[in-house]
Amino acid sequence: MSPTSRYATLSRAELATLVPELLLIGQLIDRSGMAWCISSFGREEMVRIAIEEWAGASPLYTKRMQKALDFEGVDVVTIFKGLQLDIGAPPQFMDFRYVVHDRWHGEFSLAHCGALLDVEPMGEEYVRGMCHDIEDPTFDATALATNRRARVRPIHRPPRTPPDRHPHCAWTVIIDESHPEVDFIPAMEVVAESRAYGCELDPIDTDDPDEAGMADYSGPLLSDVDFGAFSRSALVRIADEVCLQMHLLVLSFGLAVRSRTKGDAALENSIRTKQLIGIAGVAAERIHRALKLPGGPVGALRTLELHPLLNPAAYVYADVAADIVQVRRSPAFADGSWISLVSPSSDLPLQAIVAAVDPRLRAEAVGTESDWTVRVIETDTAARELPEVAVCKVSAGASWVFQDRKSLPLTVV
Incomplete structure (x- = not known):
């Protein structure tokens, strides 16, 4: 039986706050990684890495979420529901607006594209790289999880003319039997062999009378997903699935980087x-601020416990106590995912986490490469922000503030 989710310690309201945070964190992974790809391989290779990375992971994690929330299908509505629960399209920061004409025809536009606003200051080459070179193959790859005859094609897209054009872009989604099937992606087959993709999580509890709220997303497509409307058990599963999305993306990123080193x-x-x-x-x-966690070593260890680095519990094994976290060898180590990059001799990711809570905190890790413990201590000296964190904070997503929205069912136009 898989370990109990670490997110099961949170209330329903806390989970409803955390899930969109996790989706946004997943999107920001590229803001952290691609700068180092540019410096090592150049802009054009960075674009190719991004294509391979997302195409190798998104069809897999999309299928996992469909199964978890019981909305598997072959139509446009299924594709749109998947996008709403995808780290590539976090709510509001990537503000997708959907129109459904019928089961096989739909449209979406982005009223706000945070990713576009991040790259527009870098020039037209970077805009075209993201909005043309990357989006064309990766949108089709995402749709592949639902229907290999789906085609996602632009109505208009950046570079924006005029420069303040809204919505930022618009696309059609058409499923037609005359379309040739989208090819499977070689990297996807490799990532599909990972323990992350095969990770078994606890099922959503649909029998508990105290579990108020939706247990799945089998109902109508909503304009904006109201995470507070899901049951606590469903939110725990969604949070764990979103963390697995990140690990699958990271594994696919690793494949793309490895092929170039x-x-x-x-x-x-x-x-x-x-x-x-x-x-x-x-x-x-973001996690510490969103959940209003305490400061000091206690708050830092709680933040670490809820961090995607250590989740889901079925994939990353760690024992959490009041004053210490003990990490053990796990499927995530075997895959070579994030946790395999952390050890007592490679502790900067841990230092980044505790310094985000309070720059005067330090992480002290001891043990072996795959079995180690970490404590958090207070010092009198504030650490300088690590340059890797500063690079990631170039994205407006790092300081993004979510707004309350009404969730309305979308009907066929």
Whole structure:
């Protein structure tokens, strides 16, 4: 039986706050990693890495979420529901608006695209790289999880003309039997062999009379997902699934980087570790603030316990006590996921996490490469922000503030 989710310690309201945070954190992984790919391989190779990374992971984690929340299907509505629960499309920061014409025809637009606003200051080459070169193959790859005859095609997209054009982009989604099937992606087959993809999580409890709220997403497509409307058990499962999305993306990213380092393991490890350090700090800051966790060592250890680095519990084994976290060898180590990059001799991701709570805190890790413990101590000196964290914070997503919204069912136009 899989370990109890670490998110099961949270209330329903806390989980409803945390889930959109986790979705946004997943999107920011690239803001942390791609800068180091540019510096090592150049802009064009960075674009190719991003394509391979998302195409190799998104069809897999999309299928997992469909099964978990009981909305498997072959139509446009299924595709749109999947996007609403995808780290590539976090709510509000990537503000998808959906229109359904019928089961096989739909449209979406982005009223706000945080990713676009991040890259527009970098120039038109970067905008085209993201909105043309990356989006074309990766949107089709995402739809592949639902129907291999789905096609996602632009109505308009950046570079924006005029420069303040809204919505930022608009796309059609058409499923037609005359469309040739989208090819499977070689990297996806490799990632599908991972323990992350095969990880078994506790099922959503649908029998507990005290479990108020939706246990799945089998009902109508909603304009905005109201996470507070889900049951506590469903939210625990969603949070764990979103963390697995991150691990699958990271594994796919590792494959893409490895193919370009030409056997230079040190370079590969450096890029992957810098990516982790950056997102570790930003994620910790957002989780700590969103859940209003306490300060000091207690708050830092609680933040670490809820951090994607250590979740889900069925994938990353760790024993959490009041003053210590003990990490053990787990499926995540075997996959070479994030936790395999952390050890007593490689502790900067841990330092980034505790410093996000209070820069005067330090993490003290002792043990072996795959079995170690960490304590948090207070010092009199504030640590300087790590450069990898500063790079990730270039994205407006690092400081994004979610707004309350009404969730309305979308009907066929």
